[in-house]
Amino acid sequence: MELIEQVKQGIPLQISPQMAKKGVIHGFTTRLGGTSEGIYASLNLGTNRGDDPQRVRENYRRVCGALGVEMGKLVLSSQVHGDEVRPVTLADGGKGLDRPVDYEADGLITDVPGLTLVVFGADCATILLDDPVRGVIAAVHAGWRGTALGIAARAVEAMVQDYGCERKHILAAIGPCISLCCFETGQEVPQAMREALGEEAAPYLKEVGEGKSRVDLKGLNALWLSRSGVMTTNIDISPDCTLCRPEKYWSHRYTKGERGSQAALISLG
Numbered sequence: 523m524e525l526i527e528q529v530k531q532g533i534p535l536q537i538s539p540q541m542a543k544k545g546v547i548h549g550f551t552t553r554l555g556g557t558s559e560g561i562y563a564s565l566n567l568g569t570n571r572g573d574d575p576q577r578v579r580e581n582y583r584r585v586c587g588a589l590g591v592e593m594g595k596l597v598l599s600s601q602v603h604g605d606e607v608r609p610v611t612l613a614d615g616g617k618g619l620d621r622p623v624d625y626e627a628d629g630l631i632t633d634v635p636g637l638t639l640v641v642f643g644a645d646c647a648t649i650l651l652d653d654p655v656r657g658v659i660a661a662v663h664a665g666w667r668g669t670a671l672g673i674a675a676r677a678v679e680a681m682v683q684d685y686g687c688e689r690k691h692i693l694a695a696i697g698p699c700i701s702l703c704c705f706e707t708g709q710e711v712p713q714a715m716r717e718a719l720g721e722e723a724a725p726y727l728k729e730v731g732e733g734k735s736r737v738d739l740k741g742l743n744a745l746w747l748s749r750s751g752v753m754t755t756n757i758d759i760s761p762d763c764t765l766c767r768p769e770k771y772w773s774h775r776y777t778k779g780e781r782g783s784q785a786a787l788i789s790l791g
Contacts, residue, residue: 523538523539523540523758523759524758524759524760524761525537525538525539525550525695525697525698525758525759525760525761526539526542530549530588530589531584531587531588532555532584532588533551533554533555533565533584533585533587533588534551534552534554534555535549535550535551535552535588535589536549536550536552536697536698536760536762537549537550537695538650538693538695538758539758540693540695540756540758541650541652541693541695541758544652544654544693545654545791546652546654546659546693546788547589547590547591547638547788547789547790547791548589548650548652548695548786548787548788548789549585549588549589549786549787550648550650550695550697550698550760550784550785550786551565551567551585551784551785551786551787552565552698552770552771552784553565553566553770553771553772553782553784554770555584556577556580556581556584557577557580557581557584558573558574558577558578558581558782559574559577561777561780561781561782562574562577562781562782565581565584565585565782565784566578566581566772566781566782566783567581567582567585567640567642567782567783567784567785568642568644568781568782568783569598569618569619571781571782571783573782579619582596582619585785585787586638589638589787589789591638591787591789591791592636592638593616593619593620594615594616594620595612595615595616595636595637595638595789596615596616596618596619596637596638596640596787597610597614597615597616597617597618597630597632597637597638597639597640598617598618598619598623598640599618599623599627599628599629599630599639599640599641599642599661599663600618600623600625600626600627601626601627601628601641601642601663602626602628603628603665603667603668604626604627604628604667604668604671604673605628605629605668605671605672605673605676606626606627606628606629607627607628607629607630607631607660607662607673607676607677607680608625608627608629608630608631609631609632609680609684610630610631610632610634610637610639611632611634611637612634612636612637614637615636615637618640628641628662628663628664628668628673629641629660629661629662629663629673629676629677629680630660630661631658631659631660631661631677631680631681631684631685632658632659632660632790633656633657633658633659633685633790634790635657635790635791636789636790636791637789637790638787638788638789639659639660639661639787639788639789640661640785640786640787641661641662641663641785641786642663642783642784642785642786643663643697643698643699643764643772643783643784643785643786644764644771644772644773644774644781644782644783644784645665645699645700645705645764645765645772645773645774645775646663646664646665646666646668646699646700646739646774647663647664647665647669647696647697647699647739647740647743648661648662648663648664648696648697648699648784648785648786649661649662649663649664649674649677649694649695649696649697649743649747649786650662650694650695650697650786650788651677651678651681651692651693651694651695651788652692652693652694652788653681653685653687653688653691653692653693654691654693655687655688655691656681656685656686656687656688656691657790658681658685658687659788659789659790660677660680660681660788661786661787661788662674662677664739664743666707666711666714666715666737666739667714669715669739669742669743669746670711670714670715670717670718671718672718672746674694674743674746674747674750675746675747675749675750678692678747678750678751678752679750682751689750689751689752689753690751690753692751692752692756693756693758694744694747694752694756694757694758695757695758695759695760696740696743696744696757696758696759696760697760697786698760698762698763698764698767698771698784699739699740699760699763699764700739700763700764700765700773700775701738701739701740701762701763701764701765701766702726702728702736702737702738702740702741703736703763703766704736704763704765704766704775705736705737705738705739705765706730706734706735706736707734707735707736707737708733708734708735709733709735711735711737712727712735712737715727715737715742719742719745719746719749722745722749723742723745725738725741726738726741726742726745740759740760744757744759764776771784772784
């Protein structure tokens, strides 16, 4: 199914219909509804982009109000385009916003009620996972490097092996990111996908000539999730391309790096 859009307290959010049906607190933000100015206008949630910290904090206050979660229990990722999925506990509450992050991880996972996991994107894919039966959530940042490393599948394996989840219960949502229509690359990216996924990667790679290809990050991450045992019917995907919609989303390519960040958030309440 496709993600759907809701506006909560003036904050536009894309949400997973299946997660919403189960009462999962979550959302994928846009660049709209915040207080930041200039190149960061308006809902920048990136804490390390150079924006006014007080405006960023107010943006978080608004998003937390829309989702009904506590700011002091946010746990932010420190992303390095790797495949580390880090368990977090109450001791991590506030890291990245109220105090420094003392780890590097592109995925966060927890079974602690009240914590809200936060990952960032601005063309890269963001992925939220939930097992509503066991009460386990994960949030993943998957750029092309993380996608080639299979970080989405690693998060599923962590849910199963470390938290006792059953694959059939896991719900997944893939948020807005640069899409097949716009993600044109050299051969490094498709080669990495073929090395990781073999011939299964082929439907998500499109040669466009002169050594260039287009790459479907959403499809590739959905493939990783399916390979890890998540039911395809349990995977919801955003229809939006961040590069196609720069007025709505942060796009690293469109802004040539002068930008804010949107976020994907998920909480056990």
